Structures are given as structure tokens and as C-alpha cells.
Amino acid sequence: MQPINEYLQQYGLADLFPAAVVDSMQIDRFATGHRLFSQGDTADMLYLLVEGKLKISMLSPEGKRLILAFKTPFDIVGDIEYVQKCPFINTVEAVTDLVLLRVPHKALDHEMSGNALFQQFLLETITRKFVTKAQELNFNLLYAVDVRVASYLLSMTPNKPRLDSPSLVDMADLIGTSYRHLNRVLQKFEQSGWIKRNNGKIDLLDRDALLDQAGHNIYE
Structure with a gap:
């Protein structure tokens, strides 16, 4: 398994995070079928997907679970929750074995507050997710x-x-x-x-x- 800095370099993120944030990161590995977290769980970490494939689903008001998307590297899990300071809004499960970089919200709040490059990074990823979500919901109807x-x-x-x-x-x-x-x-x-x-x-x-x-x- 690669060191954290090698993953950041691989996905063009080496210049995005300062050393203090990189030092706070940890590598998490999850086996196929593992549920990382459920809709409504407390969110205090941002996850960077660097290996594997995961499934994102949501629970409808009628109690039905609906697939929103499958994700492969590179992607971010928990970005909306970080910005909104809210619980996880979806359920995330491992389709294959996963490797993710776990970043504490506290480190981001302390080191990245007001960082224009990081704010642009979050804006682009969140905007892309809302487009994807709309497409997938339409797909299930059409x-x-x-x-x-x-x-x-x-x-x-x-x-x-x-x-x-x-x-x-x-x-x-x-x-x-x-x-x-x-x-x-x-x-x-x-x-x-x-x-x-x-x-x-x-x-x-x-x-x-x-x-x-x-x-x-x-x-x-």
C-alpha cells in the first residue's frame, strides 16, 4: 500500500493540502461488502477514495433504498457533510476492497479555512455530485x-x-x-x-x- 504522500501525488493533490493536514490523515482499508457508514451517522471525517469501488445509496421517505451512484478513484466522500456540518446524507458501502485517506474535519477547519484553492476544489466536486444525483434519479424514472x-x-x-x-x-x-x-x-x-x-x-x-x-x- 502506498504512503499517503504518494497517493496525493498520484491524484494531483500534493499542493492542495498543507503539511499539518497531511500529517493528520490516516489510511483506511475496507473489505468488499463493508458498510462505511449509514445515512444519518455523525460526520466528522472527509474521505478521499484512492483505491477500489464503492456504492452510494439513499433512503427515500417511503423507506426504500435507492442507488445514487457507484464511485471509483479519484473521488471524495463526505464533502457535502463537511461544508454543511451535517450527518452523512447517504449510505456508503464497499463494492470491492477499498483504500481511503481519512481527513479529520478539525484539521481542515484549522488549516484550510479561507483557503481559496480548497474552496474551489470543494465547489467543483460538490457541483459534480449534484449533477450526478439528478441524472441518476431521472434514470430510475425514465x-x-x-x-x-x-x-x-x-x-x-x-x-x-x-x-x-x-x-x-x-x-x-x-x-x-x-x-x-x-x-x-x-x-x-x-x-x-x-x-x-x-x-x-x-x-x-x-x-x-x-x-x-x-x-x-x-x-x-
Whole structure:
């Protein structure tokens, strides 16, 4: 695993953070499937995603969990919460093994307050996230369930051919459909030879066909 300074250099951040902030950073590693934090948890850290892939979801007023996006490096987790000084507004989980740089809010408040370069950095990342969020919410309203299911399967298996022990109820909630509709789509995919369900697992047999079905991997 690279030292912190090497990660900062890799992603062009070496000149953004002063030495005192870099000294406060720690490297966190999370295994596949780990939930980093849940919607409503206290936010006192900013996270810089430097390795791996994570899933961001939100809980609707009706109690349904909906996917907002999948993120790969480089990205920031907790920037909106840092600016607003509010609890985490989304749930974040590891799709693959993750490496993140953890930065305490206290260090940022003490060292970066009034730093124009850092403020511009936050503005650009937050603006991009609001655009992405709007696009993903529209996607769940406008695209057929077949497209959403294909994209979900691809997004959840970036470096492996199998989705282990998925909960179909949770999957249905995440992509904004019913359990019955999801099951019908999975049966259709299986009959087409694109996937195979076996002992609670889903094997992806034809990623190209799923990519064609998705049109483009909209959750990315």
C-alpha cells in the first residue's frame, strides 16, 4: 500500500493540502461488502477514495433504498457533510476492497479555512455530485427495469464474474422496482443465457449481452 504522500501525488493533490493536514490523515482499508457508514451517522471525517469501488445509496421517505451512484478513484466522500456540518446524507458501502485517506474535519477547519484553492476544489466536486444525483434519479424514472438490472449486475461485479448471495428484496429496492418485476427480469436474463442463478448466487455468463442491454453502464 502506498504512503499517503504518494497517493496525493498520484491524484494531483500534493499542493492542495498543507503539511499539518497531511500529517493528520490516516489510511483506511475496507473489505468488499463493508458498510462505511449509514445515512444519518455523525460526520466528522472527509474521505478521499484512492483505491477500489464503492456504492452510494439513499433512503427515500417511503423507506426504500435507492442507488445514487457507484464511485471509483479519484473521488471524495463526505464533502457535502463537511461544508454543511451535517450527518452523512447517504449510505456508503464497499463494492470491492477499498483504500481511503481519512481527513479529520478539525484539521481542515484549522488549516484550510479561507483557503481559496480548497474552496474551489470543494465547489467543483460538490457541483459534480449534484449533477450526478439528478441524472441518476431521472434514470430510475425514465429507464426500463431491464436496463437498470443489467447495469446493477455489471456495476456490482467489476472484477469478478459472480454476485455473491444477493438479496433480491434489497436489489429491487436499490434499483427502484418490485421484487416480482425484478425476478421476472432475472428469469428472462437466465433464459437468454446471460446469467445463471445457483444456490443464491448470480453468475454473469455473458457480460457483453448485459452491456448491450444496459446501453451504457449508467450507475458508473
